[in-house]
Amino acid sequence: MFGNNEKLALEAARELDATAEKLQDRDKRRGILGMVRCIYDVARHNLAKLEPLASDPAAFDRVILATPVWADHITPAARAFLIQQKERIKDLVLLSSSYFGPKNERFLADIEALLGRRPSASFLTTQKEIKDNSYQAKLNDFLRSLR
Numbered sequence: 001m002f003g004n005n006e007k008l009a010l011e012a013a014r015e016l017d018a019t020a021e022k023l024q025d026r027d028k029r030r031g032i033l034g035m036v037r038c039i040y041d042v043a044r045h046n047l048a049k050l051e052p053l054a055s056d057p058a059a060f061d062r063v064i065l066a067t068p069v070w071a072d073h074i075t076p077a078a079r080a081f082l083i084q085q086k087e088r089i090k091d092l093v094l095l096s097s098s099y100f101g102p103k104n105e106r107f108l109a110d111i112e113a114l115l116g117r118r119p120s121a122s123f124l125t126t127q128k129e130i131k132d133n134s135y136q137a138k139l140n141d142f143l144r145s146l147r
């Protein structure tokens, strides 16, 4: 919504020379009403209506998902992606920028419940660290550990 997770995804793609794709949510989520809609959908575990993917996750050894935390949970777009693609994802790595960053334990449990396993590695940072760029060295270390 604010571009923090897109920034993480694009940096990871650049560093790892990987393909990047944005999940395209067909629902409108801008403005105050959009925000209310986000929380309503998260609370009900509603799935976003996603545009078809350009790439097939099964074609890759590893899929890196970058997603914010909304109301302690993953977003409707990330939920829809994991439910639709879980059989086609060989290895899932998670990147996430949120307000509480590493404190969002419940969020990892959410992913485990959907995928049947935890992501093989995860990088949780805060929106504050994105803003002041202090996430960068940590992200580089994390991405190096994936090589």
Ligand SMILES: Cc1cc2nc3c(=O)[nH]c(=O)nc-3n(C[C@H](O)[C@H](O)[C@H](O)COP(=O)(O)O)c2cc1C
Residues within 6 Å of the ligand: 001, 002, 003, 004, 005, 006, 035, 038, 039, 067, 068, 069, 070, 071, 072, 073, 097, 098, 099, 100, 101, 104, 126, 127
């Ligand atoms: C509707 C909504 C709910 C949110 N709920 C949480 C939350 O429960 N915990 C948290 O740590 N951050 C929460 N946040 C903050 C976002 O996760 C954070 O701003 C994130 O960096 C936004 O990423 P983006 O720029 O990729 O959209 C929420 C943000 C929105 C818009």
